[in-house]
Amino acid sequence: MNPITRRPLLAPLACAGLLLSAMGTSQAQGSDFPNKPVTLYTAFAVGSGPDAVLRLVAHKLSTQWKQTVTVDNRPGGGGFIAMDAAKRGAADGYTLLQLDSEHLAAVPHLYKKRNVDTLKTFDPVAPLFRTPFMVAVPAQSPWKNMSDLLNDAKAKSGGLSYGSWGVGSPGHLGGEWLESITGVRMTHVPYKEVSQLYTNVATGEVAWSFASIPSSQGVYKAGKIKYLAVAAPKRIPQLPDVPTMAEAGGPAQLDVNSFVVLVAPKGVPAAVRNKVHADVLAVLADPEVRERFNTFAFEPLAWSVDEIGRNAAAKSSQYEQLITKAGITLD
Structure with a gap:
């Protein structure tokens, strides 16, 4: 092969060498991590x-x-x-x-x-x-399922409140999603303290809230709130008696997690x-x-x-x- 025909191969060979070098460096970085x-x-x-x-x-x-x-x-x-x-x-x-x-x-x-x-x-x-979220309401609430909650919300047209642990939280956006699907209007009340939120759900100062087990289990175990549904397509093993959203009469597509x-x-x-x-x-x-x-x-x-x-x-x-x-x- 003369010099003229050999020369074009130099750039690809150089690139290949650089690629192999980079791959070797990357593999080395992974093999000794962390040091x-x-x-x-x-x-x-x-x-x-x-x-x-x-x-x-x-x-x-x-x-x-x-x-x-x-x-x-x-x-x-x-x-x-x-x-x-x-x-x-x-x-x-x-x-x-x-x-x-x-x-x-x-x-x-x-x-x-x-x-x-x-x-x-x-x-x-x-x-x-x-993590999934349940719909939490006061233990003494007359609502037995999501149908009851949604019918009451529809009748009050914005007068029913729900709490969350902040604007833009899953508890807030889940509520917006529920409103969007069902066409009902409710009033969102954001809280800075999660513990205060569930205390206020228990006393009825807000009508309901989405709740995770870790954030609400203290109030739940004290018998001050109850869960109407888990906002998911399947029941969860930790609360096998709590129905899914669809089973409780709510929109089946609502999956808040x-x-x-x-x-x-x-x-x-x-x-x-x-x-x-x-x-x-x-x-x-x-x-x-x-x-x-x-x-x-x-x-x-x-x-x-x-x-x-x-x-x-x-x-x-x-x-x-x-x-x-x-x-x-x-x-």
């Missing part, structure tokens, strides 16, 4: 259900990785406090962040002036769990992300972890990274419609 402490930021407060299970996951990962895994709580500010802290970290897997589906899918539509897109700032890394995942600053190496994903799934399969999740009615998830993105996109589309229709803004 220093890892920080898990969370947008949830100390003592909350998501915090409690994250600490167990962190403990299990620490044992598995033989490195310190620290949980750093940064609640408040619609999730921005935790997100701002995490995004200052390097995209190397040593900074991770626990967020829920509302941080991923609702925040960009609630804070349009901030021009934020959570999934353009962070990469999905690993799934954690999904929230999922929680781990993300990392954008650009985390694929090999590192794959290792964290695999190791978290191994932790979620641990019987001790599953038992702990079960006490909160948290369903461990085995989603791939792509599935996290697809589920977040589906939530985003739904939330965008609800938020736009209701004219909700937090700017």
